[in-house]
Amino acid sequence: EKALQVFSEMYLSAAGMETITFNAAISACEKGGQWAKALILVSAMARRHIEFNTITFSAAISACGKAVKWEMGLELLSSMSSSKVESNMFTFGAAISACEKHGQWEKAVQLSSQMPMIKVDSNTITFNATISACEKGCQWEQALQVSGEMMQNKVNVDT
Numbered sequence: 001e002k003a004l005q006v007f008s009e010m011y012l013s014a015a016g017m018e019t020i021t022f023n024a025a026i027s028a029c030e031k032g033g034q035w036a037k038a039l040i041l042v043s044a045m046a047r048r049h050i051e052f053n054t055i056t057f058s059a060a061i062s063a064c065g066k067a068v069k070w071e072m073g074l075e076l077l078s079s080m081s082s083s084k085v086e087s088n089m090f091t092f093g094a095a096i097s098a099c100e101k102h103g104q105w106e107k108a109v110q111l112s113s114q115m116p117m118i119k120v121d122s123n124t125i126t127f128n129a130t131i132s133a134c135e136k137g138c139q140w141e142q143a144l145q146v147s148g149e150m151m152q153n154k155v156n157v158d159t
Contacts, residue, residue: 019045023055030063038063039072052083058090065098073098074107089115089123096129105137112146122153 029038064073099108134143
């Protein structure tokens with residue numbers, strides 16, 4: 001709350017308002033479970049023509065994922081290209097984790113399978129979140145398949 005209060009004072013004075021400042025505030029919202037405020041900040045960035053980056057999207061997607069707003073997280077991921085920001089393993093990881101937290105194993109698998117098609121590398125986090133989503137959905141065969149893909153891609157299982 002204190003971080004958002006300081007940010008509000010800066011916002012009203014327009015002092016030092018740039019991408020890094022907004023990203024810090026969006027990350028604070030994510031950590032504080034304030035998904036709606038995170039989205040308001042993303043909208044404020046757009047209104048002020050402040051450049052988005054992958055940190056902006058990762059934090060906002062994570063904020064939505066920590067709430068029951070996984071669908072909004074997926075919308076943010078989809079909107080990245082129109083914002084001229086390339087998705088990466090971190091934005092996909094945030095989206096897959098949001099799906100995993102809310103029992104959306106099909107969406108998690110779908111996102112995971114999209115990554116190689118758009119030349120986004122997978123990492124331990126994206127694979128583990130996908131496997132966890134499958135496990136929560138009682139989809140052990142799918143979890144084994146994802147585990148096989150992880151090994152095939154030579155992703156370190158222990159990290």
